Amino acid sequence: MAEGKATPLNLLIVDDDAAMRASLVELAEAAGWQASAVGRAAQVADLLPELRPDVILSDVRMPGMSGLDLLASLQGAGAPPLVLISAHGDITMAVEAMQAGAYSFVEKPYDPRRLLSILRHAGEQYRLTRQAGRLKARLAQLSGLDRVLLGGTPEMVALRETVIDMADAMVPVFLSGLTGTGKDVVAKALHDLGPRSEAPFVALNCAALSERHFEEGMFGIHGERQGSLMGARGGTLFLDEVGACPVAVQAKLLRVIETGEVTPIGAPGPVPLDCRVVAATNEDPEEAIAAGRLRPDLYYRLSGVVLRLPPLVQRRDDLEMLATHFLRHYAAIYEMSAPALTTEDLAALLAHDWPGNVRELRHVAERRVLMARRDRGSMAEALRPDVVAEDMPGTLREAVAALERGMIARALKAHEGRMDDVAAQLGIGRRTLNEKIVKLGLDKDALL
Template identity: 55%
Template sequence: MNDFRILLIDDDRLFRNSLVDLIEAAGWKAKPLARATEAARWITQFAPDVILSDVRMPEMTGLELLKDLKNAPPVVLISAHGDIPMAVEAMNEGAYSFVEKPYDPKRLLLILSHAAEQHRMRESNQRLKERLQELSGLDVRLLGETPEMVGLRQTIAIMTQSASPVLILGETGTGKDLVARLLHDTSDRCDGPFIAINAAQVTAAQLPVVAQAAAGGTLFLDEISACPMDIQPALLRLCESQEVFLPDAVSPEKVDLRILSATNEDTAQAVRDGRLRQDLLFRLEGLSIKLPTLAARLDDIPLLAQRFLSDSAKAFGVSAVDLTQDDISALIAHSWPGNVRELRNVVDRFLMSAQQGTPRMADAISGVDHDGASKPGLREAVAAFERQMIGRAIQENAGRMDDAAADLGIGRRTLNEKIVKLGLDKDALL
């Protein structure tokens, strides 16, 4: 049962009382008023989800109230003298709906329920946006208000004060690379380089090069459990004594760096399987962080989704979209095997579908359109659109690139870069 709050305004005492009985029988709270002039004060004190007001009243009519209210909850007008011009005027002034007396109780409750739900959803989205604006530092880059995320930020804040190696553990898509970057950016090495490599693909020749490149800063080794066994002795030396052997060198060279590593595997199992040296693991996990899955922090999903929607809308120059209650319900109900990375991709698909019609988060999660066709991500769709626009401009200008760039409203250099990035064949277009 919803606990909606309804502000009732009607100068007819008997009719007003009958409305109160109807509202309270539905399990909602009602605040009855005889005059619209009292509405502003009670909007502040009672915080209604919707206002139900008669139209013809002394001192101030319902239409005058509607025009007078600013940033108020939805207003539903009800009148025994309703006609089409009055209803049209009411809707033009921003009324949520117009109901004639005598009314159908079920229909009235349905209208009030939808209006109240819309108001709460709008307020929820506003709170999310305000919260995003308030966040700073680690809060902004490592978003979330669940105990898991609050604890994670506190742990990172402590670890930034240490020079010890850190092993970051977590499933795919939980943000291990983001945490590594935060550990660097909030440390006293933040002005030094941050070098990230895939430990599964590094060679012996590459290791001293990347170690030197990270001198004075941080070396981040991703997928450390898959590091080739023949590289692990050199990596152990780097961890223990911060030394590397350069090609043809007779003695090691010192490098000043902090080592961070990450894996989505069970490191103890990797040791038992003979894929990861026990002594190397001991050195790498001087400190360790276990990142929570997205399924373990469901309460963070609306905030994350709203942030990703805002970021993607800005990045691709499209209109922002607010989440509905159905959207949030679909997000919460999903299991998120791909974690935060999957959520970002889902948000991109949802935003793209919003540019083409009415979006449904459930479709974005499943990755299909209403007709069951596979739905591309926002980046793929934008790239396809750019290919079409650039190809058409090149054809219409008979290959004259300066003219094509002018038609597209971009510089010649930018056009050339996009042609290369999008894999366009200019000759094939002409």
Template identity: 55%
Template sequence: MSETYAAFVIDDDKEMRNSLAALLERSGWQVTRFSAAQAALDRLEIEKPDVVLSDVRMPGMSGLDLLDRLQNVDAPPLVLVSAHGDIPMAVDAIQKGAYSFLEKPFEPRRLLTIIRHAAEKHRLFISAQRMRAQLVALSGLDRVLIGGSPRVAQLKSDAVDLAMTNGPVLITGETGTGKELVARALHRLGPRSDNAFVAINCATLDPDRLEAQVFGTADGQLGAFRRADGGTLFLDEVGTAPLPVQVKLLRALETGDILPVGADDDIKTDVRIVAASNEDLDAKVADGSFRADFLFRLNAFQLHLPRLVERGDDIVMLFAHFVDLLAETYEISPPKLTADDAAALLAHDWPGNVRELRHVAERRVLAARRGDGSVAAALRNENPADDVPATLREAVARFERTLIGQAVRSHNGRMDAVAEALGIGRRTLNEKIVKLGLDKSELIQ
């Protein structure tokens, strides 16, 4: 059974409007007729047709004026029809975003073919957008890239696209912007998600022990590359890697071949590299502290995470998200956000970015438990007594949250190792994580 498509038909000429509508309806279309473009534009607020078919020259709003108003990303495609059209008008309309342009008199079969292709393309686009949104939510990107600003929307879209590639990605941004969360989301969204995500901090790599830490040993110690084989290797703070470390990593990035300490032969690995830096690597190349060829290997693709202060009203939305999440964790009703609270959030510089925002949200929630507090007070870190648990039950819960969080960070999110270190079963660990409202991806940010 063929799909049923919906169309808006706009023409101030009643005879032409009815003729076009009848042609579409005989072909199985659902048609809504309009004598003026403004009326159709108003109806678009509540109805979402698959295509808009409009005359060009009409009183009031013309078809070209309507085209200018249909520039949002999910607007239906516009097919223009005119008895007065000429080549320059058609070219101008197509350049401005019209799907197609037909000059009257037109061949009915050709019109039906054009608008059907337009509708099919639009439905595919909407389906892809819906799937993209679902992927973003499932990957955890929404936890760090909450907001509706165009910049954040573009970041989410770019991240989904890059997740499907196999090339290296360099994530840049200030401390606390969520670079590791985005790296983990790239892994979860991509075809390597069933394999390991291994994170190493380049600032802690010892050049004398690099081979063992990263490439392993012949007697069985698995290095980072082999643990990440088939998956993703995340090089955090890559700008801090000493030059000798960069040289040794470069060969592995170029060929995928590693030589474990004490081994005679190379081992082939298949690793996707994602790196992160809060430093200007181009400047480091210029001053000689970072190899240009190493940077070239790392930044086949690049994502830059904006500072929190650059995200405008998203700050308030993100803060509200953290407050709701933490209020549930501490088993209280989330405090209401006042106009003064919003003003304080927007006036702050946020040097610690998203990480600092979460800490402020937690202080606000802890103060609310006592029946007082404000965002301004939380920003000043007042009322340290709020950090004292009110009950033994809460004290135990907070201790467990701290202990489990430290273990998750220490073992880079490897939950079997976390459970073993804590001396509990994996199932018990999972139950506690759910009960305590912990988020593993945020713990290892």
């Protein structure tokens, strides 16, 4: 995988003329850019979250939504610049387009060098604007890291400092820690604080990768479906529990990582794959290698930096702070006051061995909040997963609504209200998400 290499400009072309689309794609790819093309402006809104273009080049006169209509729909913070191109252009149209917010207006037939220059300037300016915004918000993000990687023990302080240091260094990172210690949280923090934060973060559960279906699911099928690896282009690929992969699958992963190329099934040749790799395992990697469960060459390729996450049993000084945080978190989701921690609660927390680590503590805190809805319960009771069965909704409809309410609320808090990211995590459309928030009576502002 490339490390630190500049990501090619990403261009989206909108033109109802198939020959013109093909010509423009060929021109952009000859310049070393990534180019996608569609025939209708109405398709753009659905493609923006997936393609994340740096600049859009659109024809003006098209069936249905015109280029000027598309321009009007793109107005708002974060929208990529739009360059309009038309064979019917005149001074009046050009002035109208520029006043409406178009980056530039180009007439057909166009000068290829001039068009590429305009698109390059537009895309580079957009990237600089996004980067400036990201850097401006970075101080807030860094302070927010304390809320993501919670804890005041020396091990957690050192871990946060290392995450900050490694976020911009594009070396591969290997995370080692028991189940529930937060390896996925660390991987996401490395992505969110790095230069590729606006690109995709793709997490793969390697324990679920079978040798039989590996290439179809990971590499994709040419012309039919995109593989999981291609979904991480330009961003971060998180290989969770990489040691659980069949050894043959590990060999295929190693080839992809070493060559930086993926060949979809049926494709005429390999496709470049530029992404940062973060891997994780819940066992000691040296022991896994000795037992033959983890290929040493794959581990050495993935372990540019190794971070070891401490188990919760070694962080007992953090228990009160973590429990208080999670109680408040779930109290906000269930729209109630957080139950206070008593001396007996703390004693129960300290006496527990926490085999499930921080993930287990989250579940315990949620159970404690569910008990508090009926003015009863303690942390000692919440440590028993069977004690809240009577609090389950009485009907299937109520149970589904409660489940949706909890999942949406957690996703809203996790993504700090970014609706596109919330919808992507939940696997639903943005409009469906808005409708569910209204239907379930969720107060978005109160959750954030």
